[in-house]
Amino acid sequence: MKRYPHCLLCFLDDDFQSDLRAAAQHSAPRHEKALTAYAQLFQKALSGLGSVSSCAHHKLENEHFTWWVDETLKLIQSQPTQEIFDGMTEAYSTSIAGRFGESFERVKSLMLKLGIDKTRSERLGKVLFFRGRKGRLLREDLYHIPFSKRHCISNQRYSVTGQPLLYLGLSILDVACELGAEPKAVDDYSFCSYFLKDSATTRVLDLGNSLYDSLWNNIRPIAGAGSQLKHMAEAGGLPAISRQTVIERLKIFVIAAVCSFRRRMVTAQDSFAPEYVLPQTMAHWARETAFDGILYTSTRIDSEHWRMSGDLQLNRYRENLALFTKYVSHEEKDHDESLLAKFEISPPIQAADVKEISDDVIVEYRKQIVQGLQAQSLTELGQRAAIDVDVAFDGLVYSQLDLPDVPYYQTTCGKIQRYLQLLFMMSRLIDA
Numbered sequence: 001m002k003r004y005p006h007c008l009l010c011f012l013d014d015d016f017q018s019d020l021r022a023a024a025q026h027s028a029p030r031h032e033k034a035l036t037a038y039a040q041l042f043q044k045a046l047s048g049l050g051s052v053s054s055c056a057h058h059k060l061e062n063e064h065f066t067w068w069v070d071e072t073l074k075l076i077q078s079q080p081t082q083e084i085f086d087g088m089t090e091a092y093s094t095s096i097a098g099r100f101g102e103s104f105e106r107v108k109s110l111m112l113k114l115g116i117d118k119t120r121s122e123r124l125g126k127v128l129f130f131r132g133r134k135g136r137l138l139r140e141d142l143y144h145i146p147f148s149k150r151h152c153i154s155n156q157r158y159s160v161t162g163q164p165l166l167y168l169g170l171s172i173l174d175v176a177c178e179l180g181a182e183p184k185a186v187d188d189y190s191f192c193s194y195f196l197k198d199s200a201t202t203r204v205l206d207l208g209n210s211l212y213d214s215l216w217n218n219i220r221p222i223a224g225a226g227s228q229l230k231h232m233a234e235a236g237g238l239p240a241i242s243r244q245t246v247i248e249r250l251k252i253f254v255i256a257a258v259c260s261f262r263r264r265m266v267t268a269q270d271s272f273a274p275e276y277v278l279p280q281t282m283a284h285w286a287r288e289t290a291f292d293g294i295l296y297t298s299t300r301i302d303s304e305h306w307r308m309s310g311d312l313q314l315n316r317y318r319e320n321l322a323l324f325t326k327y328v329s330h331e332e333k334d335h336d337e338s339l340l341a342k343f344e345i346s347p348p349i350q351a352a353d354v355k356e357i358s359d360d361v362i363v364e365y366r367k368q369i370v371q372g373l374q375a376q377s378l379t380e381l382g383q384r385a386a387i388d389v390d391v392a393f394d395g396l397v398y399s400q401l402d403l404p405d406v407p408y409y410q411t412t413c414g415k416i417q418r419y420l421q422l423l424f425m426m427s428r429l430i431d432a
Ligand SMILES: [Zn+2]
Pocket: 005, 006, 007, 008, 009, 010, 011, 052, 055, 056, 057, 058, 059
């Protein structure tokens, strides 16, 4: 184990959980045994955690944030997560024994018992998504794989062979890694941005790290702004409503964790992947339960080299959105046009099309957007494109031993992303 977790924030870190899964896989060649080993490592690490106030990485001066994190830890330690691990492991074992219907029913009854069918992601709105493909391409070429080309669809984590999904990434780096490209050599790839026009009407199962996200991006700034969180305490610690949210997010954290094992063996024939059985069953269940798609964390980014500088950052640059397509057999259409119509899709660009943009220019556009727009929604869009995205990627760096870290925006992927963000902001000005 490269890291040892001291506090809840260490434990919830995506890289730490990824290390735990790797250790479990290392200890057991069969995936069902690796699932059991991971559950044990997870419980052991969780029970050994202490207060954030004594963690060298996460120690913060704010007593209210510290209190909140420590109370959240106590609550999490008191929750019975073992039944989720057991339920998912049984569903896996049933599936590899060839009893697919029974495996699906096990997942379904577990999700209903846990109340996962009633959840939805609240984290779709404030972001710009990206998509890419090899070649000099047109916008239409960056839609999902056409219904007439199902034979081109490979075995993916959240999709069964032959089912086209619309895959989007939250960063160009993520998109490049998902395509299997070396992030420094993407000159012959085309990328475009996808903006979800109305996130409120899209219901997505959030298997990302919303537990960490909410502590770091909601609670910490609230405490930092002077909120006396401790005074909200009720008998048993956190306010009841927050306890409920933490418990719901913890369940999802465990489900996402067992769906995020890296593929051990990648073969040229793209054959069966044990690590994809549970995520694919989850995707099947989510589709049957009227979710529009799944938000999840990529396992393909090389986190040894690409990381957030400092320990106190969020890993949203690795998030992916996979949206289900609907196929209507009596129509001749090759794409799910109603799904595509939910997005504003930019023309694709390549690395060679990117022009250098200075910070001054971006600041100036941002100002014009904020000052010039009357419509509240468009103002929000402009702010989101210019500010939130900058903040989210601010600390991302490419790091190599003995060399200075390279900020993301100076890498090829970062430059492409920044330019697409600028084009998106400019389109807001034109619309106004
Ligand atoms: Zn810590």
